[in-house]
Amino acid sequence: MARTLYILGLGNPGKRYASTRHNVGWWLVDSMALYFNLSFSLKKNYEEAFGNVKGNKVVLIKPLTYMNNSGSIFKNMFFPKDGLPDNLIICADQVDLSPGNGRLRLAGGHAGHNGIKSIISDLGTNNFYRYYIGVGRQAPGQDLADYVLSIPTPDEKTRIFETIERFVNTFNDLLNMEYQRVMEVLNKRYYND
Secondary structure: OOOEEEEEEOOOOOOOOOOOHHHHHHHHHHHHHHHHOOOOEEOOOEEEEEEEEOOEEEEEEEEOOOHHHHHHHHHHOOOOOOOOOOOEEEEEEEOOOOOOOEEEEEOOOOOOOHHHHHHHHHHOOOOOEEEEEEOOOOOOOOOHHHHHOOOOOHHHHHHHHHHHHHHHHOHHHHHOOOHHHHHHHHOOOOOOO
16 A cells, blocks of 8 residues: 655754764765755755655655744645555654664653644644754753754764665655654664763
């Protein structure tokens, strides 16, 4: 049976933020669009790329509302009643994971992430999948906001893209909703936190 899979990457619009740690969710959906040869088009307050992949519909989404207001895009999107949680994955940065590590989980809190917090508020539920991409913790005394809005080192960026590549490589299992199998791959620790 054909399925629809929504993958929403969190980030901030504009060149100022494009290369920052806070935009790794966008990096992931951009990588998937490139891999599957999909093009983004502008909607009211988000960009969307969609197409058929192996007989299933894939929708890639990048909110343009800035991180702290990410959930507001759902007012302009139609999700069927069975659209949550199985076919929506939110992808976001996570400072509690070192670069190169990722974690897929269902439900839970927002883990201090304002984009996830906004989505929980606007959807009225926390019962959705989220994929956290490790960006590492800021240095002692460094402001968290300044850190996530800074550019990762070349080595950190390489490790972050390793995490993204692992996610893309689990795509067949994601389409088949084999989340337990995906978690075994993505939730393995590759680098010490």
